[in-house]
Amino acid sequence: FMVSAAPIFDKNGRVQGTTVVFNDITEIKKLEQMRKDFVANVSHELKTPLTSIKGFAETLLDGAQEVPEIREQFLRIIHDESERMQTLVEDLLELSRLEQDNYQLETAIVDVTGLVRETAALLHRRATEKEMTIHIEMEEEVFIRADLNRLKQVVVNLVANALNYTPNGGNVWIQLEDGEEFVQLIIKDDGIGIHPKETQRIFERFYRVDKARSRNSGGTGLGLAIVKHIVDLHHGEIEIASEEHKGTTFTIRLPKHG
Numbered sequence: 001f002m003v004s005a006a007p008i009f010d011k012n013g014r015v016q017g018t019t020v021v022f023n024d025i026t027e028i029k030k031l032e033q034m035r036k037d038f039v040a041n042v043s044h045e046l047k048t049p050l051t052s053i054k055g056f057a058e059t060l061l062d063g064a065q066e067v068p069e070i071r072e073q074f075l076r077i078i079h080d081e082s083e084r085m086q087t088l089v090e091d092l093l094e095l096s097r098l099e100q101d102n103y104q105l106e107t108a109i110v111d112v113t114g115l116v117r118e119t120a121a122l123l124h125r126r127a128t129e130k131e132m133t134i135h136i137e138m139e140e141e142v143f144i145r146a147d148l149n150r151l152k153q154v155v156v157n158l159v160a161n162a163l164n165y166t167p168n169g170g171n172v173w174i175q176l177e178d179g180e181e182f183v184q185l186i187i188k189d190d191g192i193g194i195h196p197k198e199t200q201r202i203f204e205r206f207y208r209v210d211k212a213r214s215r216n217s218g219g220t221g222l223g224l225a226i227v228k229h230i231v232d233l234h235h236g237e238i239e240i241a242s243e244e245h246k247g248t249t250f251t252i253r254l255p256k257h258g
């Protein structure tokens, strides 16, 4: 609490009483701390690839470019690290757009089965590289009122995560169920899973169970925060159920009529 007090005077200037104001500042402090943590995280996440880009560029300029194999290898690193920074900045911009008070979804009638098929096609190469199988179970035609591009981000993020956090040879299931009022989308994997202690935190910006693993798979730690925002904007719900070394299931329920 923040407490402020002031005397009350009567018309002769004598102290008659005191007003005391209690302000609950714990919430304000918490928000302020979150903002500071966020800025610190962003700076750190940008600094890491930038240091690497600068270092490799300097080494090339100092003469390493004379050796073709080294030149090739270093330029590859510079390219990949720039790409990481680009993804991070794009995710940050997306997150900040979604967090605007006046953010408007662009809704239309969306064919969810088509969207699921497109996502599977988009991530087919990644699945093949890891010798993984994507199983799709869905009804014929499922339509909802939603923002197609935002919804695509949700499905792509969840399926990409399922592929990233499952060892080679594993499985991903995408199930789509049509209901009266809601559509239910389940994305499930038989991967590394998440400890119960951490499941509620993974929707936080930059929260990652294993930083190195996320980084190696090109993760920014912002994917699930973006997913959560988009589901909320659609007035939907997202739930996670996970067991370590067994796998993870994300269940999303979206109202059909927006």
Ligand code: ADP
Pocket (backbone or CB within 6 Å): 157, 161, 162, 165, 166, 189, 191, 192, 193, 194, 202, 207, 208, 209, 210, 214, 215, 218, 219, 220, 221, 222, 223, 224, 225, 248
């Ligand atoms: P990242 O870019 O790190 O993947 P996300 O916001 O998408 O960021 O996810 C946050 C963290 O949640 C990940 O770093 C990972 O630790 C955990 N996670 C997300 N999806 C899964 C999954 N399907 N299985 C296991 N862990 C997951």
